[in-house]
Amino acid sequence: MKRKLRMGMIGGGKDAFIGAIHRIAALxxxxxxxxxxxxxxxxxxxxxxxxxxxxxxxxxYATYEEMIRTEASLPEDKKMDFVSIVTPNHVHFxxxxxxxxxxxxxxxxxxxxFTLEEAKALQQVVEKTGRTFCLTxxxxxxPMIKEARQLVASGKxxxxxxxxxxxxxxxxxxxLENSNQKQAAWRTDPKRSGIAGCMGDIGTHAFNMxxxxxxxxxxxxxxxxxxxxxxxLLDDDGTVLxxxxxxxxxxLFATQVAAGEENxxxxxxxxxxxxxxxxxxxxxxxxxxxLDKPTEILRAGTGYLxxxxxxxxxxxxxxxxxxxxxxxxxxxxxxxxxxxxxxQEPVQPEWLDFPGAEEGIRGMAFIEAxxxxxxxxxxxxxxxx
Numbered sequence: 001m002k003r004k005l006r007m008g009m010i011g012g013g014k015d016a017f018i019g020a021i022h023r024i025a026a027l028x029x030x031x032x033x034x035x036x037x038x039x040x041x042x043x044x045x046x047x048x049x050x051x052x053x054x055x056x057x058x059x060x061y062a063t064y065e066e067m068i069r070t071e072a073s074l075p076e077d078k079k080m081d082f083v084s085i086v087t088p089n090h091v092h093f094x095x096x097x098x099x100x101x102x103x104x105x106x107x108x109x110x111x112x113x114f115t116l117e118e119a120k121a122l123q124q125v126v127e128k129t130g131r132t133f134c135l136t137x138x139x140x141x142x143p144m145i146k147e148a149r150q151l152v153a154s155g156k157x158x159x160x161x162x163x164x165x166x167x168x169x170x171x172x173x174x175x176l177e178n179s180n181q182k183q184a185a186w187r188t189d190p191k192r193s194g195i196a197g198c199m200g201d202i203g204t205h206a207f208n209m210x211x212x213x214x215x216x217x218x219x220x221x222x223x224x225x226x227x228x229x230x231x232x233l234l235d236d237d238g239t240v241l242x243x244x245x246x247x248x249x250x251x252l253f254a255t256q257v258a259a260g261e262e263n264x265x266x267x268x269x270x271x272x273x274x275x276x277x278x279x280x281x282x283x284x285x286x287x288x289x290x291l292d293k294p295t296e297i298l299r300a301g302t303g304y305l306x307x308x309x310x311x312x313x314x315x316x317x318x319x320x321x322x323x324x325x326x327x328x329x330x331x332x333x334x335x336x337x338x339x340x341x342x343x344q345e346p347v348q349p350e351w352l353d354f355p356g357a358e359e360g361i362r363g364m365a366f367i368e369a370x371x372x373x374x375x376x377x378x379x380x381x382x383x384x385x
Contacts, residue, residue, distance in 0.1 A: 001342040005335050006035040008071060008080035008104075010064045010095045011087035013039030013049035017183055018109060019086045022136070023053075025327035026084065026107075031335040035059055036080055038067040041091075064095040072102040082106060082132075082338065088192040089200070093118040096133075097125050105132040105338055107331065111204050111367065112360025114194050116385075119364040123357040132341065134334040135355040137208040137363075139265055141326035143300045144286040146353065147309035148213045148269070148276050151288070158272030163214050163242065163250030167206045167265045172198075172236050172256035175229055188234050196367045197234025199225060202265075203254035203370065204363040208355065209267050210252060211362065213276075216244040218366070218383050223373035228257045240370055243380075263323075283322055311350040330354045361385055 007026055012019015019039070026032045036059035039049035043062035050060030061067035071079045082105035085095050093113045096106050112135055113119045126133045139145060152160065176184035186192045187201055194200050211217055220243045225235040236257050242250040255261075266279035277287040284300040298305065301317035312329045315321055336351040365385045373381040 001339050004033045005031060005081045005338060006079070007032050008067060008083045009034060009037040009039065010067070010083060010085045011039065011091070012037070012084075013045050014052065015182060016040075016086070021324070021327060022084050022086050022107075022109070022331075024324055026331045028324070028328035029332045029335075031332055031339075036061070036067060036071060038062065038064045064091075065098065068095070068098050068102050068104070071104070080104065082334075085109060088186045089194050090114045090192050093122055096122055100125050100129045100131040100133070103129075103131075105334075107134045107136060107334060108360075109136050110208075110355075110360070111194070111200055111363050112357070113364060116361070116364040116368050119357075119361045123361055126357045132334065132338050133356050134330060135357070135360045135363075136327065136330055137205060137212075137355040137359060138323065138327050138330070139205055139209055139280070140212050140355055141312065141329035142278075142280075142283050143305070143309040143313040143321070143329075144278055144284060144298065145209070145213060145267075145326075146312055147286055147298060147300075147305050148267075148278055149215065150306040150308050151276060152213060152269060152271070153215050157269070157274050157276065160214050160216060160244070160246060160248045160269060160271045162268075162270040162275075163210050163216070163244065163248060164268045165206045165210045165250070165252050165266070167202045167254045167263075168258040168261040169202060169256045169263060170259045170261040172229065172232075173259045175231055177232070188232055188236075190233055193234060194367065195234075195371050196225075197232070198236045198254050198256045199223075199238050199240075199370050200234075200367050202256065203238060203240070203252065204366060205265060206252050206254050206267075207366045208359055208363060209265065210242065210250060212355075212359075213267055214244065214248070214269055216246055216248060217362070218242050219245050220380050220383050221366075221369050221373055222380050223370035225370060225374035235371075235374075238370065238374070240373075280323070283326070284320055308350050308353060 038061040039046040084107040177188045222241040225238040237255040240252040274290040286298040288296040
């Protein structure tokens with residue numbers, strides 16, 4: 001395959017925040033081109049969205065079913081190679097399953113599905129079809145998060161003892177869903193978002209980061225979820241105590257009612273010999289803290305980093321890379337993997353470093369576990385997948 005990968009998109013039409021982010025990320029490295037889409041459940045809106053993106057009218061579809069069936073019937077030199085799905089949570093499983101069963105690879109916005117049961121079923125489809133599947137846990141794409149993971153895996157911090165992760169937002173500090181704010185409306189609606197609000201939206205990012213960086217898996221939790229804003233149907237604030245499979249413990253908090261906060265997701269991991277700290281507000285910096293020597297400051301784009309961090313950095317040291325570039329790293333690694341498979345070439349380990357079905361299932365299990373834990377008087381709930 002000596003050409004760009006052809007991408008179709010489901011969702012992400014006019015006025016949709018995350019669709020534009022996905023398109024920027026997908027196109028950033030020149031590996032991918034957008035060729036078709038079913039951008040809205042409203043056929044007219046999908047058409048207008050396609051026009052705004054300068055797509056051929058015959059490649060803009062009224063439904064995702066029509067798009068997948070039609071694209072599958074096109075000649076090999078024209079049909080899309082994969083689909084990016086950026087719909088609300090309740091419209092994740094259907095199009096992802098149908099796309100893979102029709103021979104297309106899939107990039108899917110998180111959380112993976114509407115329920116854990118759906119996530120497990122979708123994993124079976126991934127395994128049965130052999131398609132490449134990427135789940136967009138954006139923050140795992142940052143170079144210095146990948147460096148943090150490699151440092152922990154190397155054993156330099158010693159046995160991990162504590163993991164702290166937080167994701168504070170303030171945008172839902174008022175009853176915003178009662179206005180015309182589309183994002184607030186669907187994210188707080190249990191019929192479209194699922195059984196969790198804040199924990200499903202950003203708590204899953206924090207959970208994924210905790211497991212990704214530490215290399216550990218959560219085995220049990222103790223959760224307390226709250227609805228702070230009167231009238232809201234889903235949690236907008238929560239704290240979760242964590243136990244990991246090596247005996248380490250941790251704390252996760254996620255909130256969307258911390259007035260004045262933006263999106264400064266942060267993680268700290270401590271081992272027997274030292275600790276590390278990273279936050280999105282200074283994404284190019286990773287702090288390493290030691291028992292017996294001064295704190296080290298590691299910076300993105302420098303020559304002393306691991307191959308995983310270097311592969312996912314685009315600019316020389318001192319030039320800031322952020323959210324869009326982290327997002328783009330997922331798409332680039334996905335594209336490199338798909339291309340190598342198509343060419344029957346070896347897939348480099350750095351390319352395979354993107355979230356997939358396993359992370360998706362664990363994310364859905366996290367959502368269901370924290371909701372169940374918050375509703376019970378039990379101190380600890382087993383974390384079961």
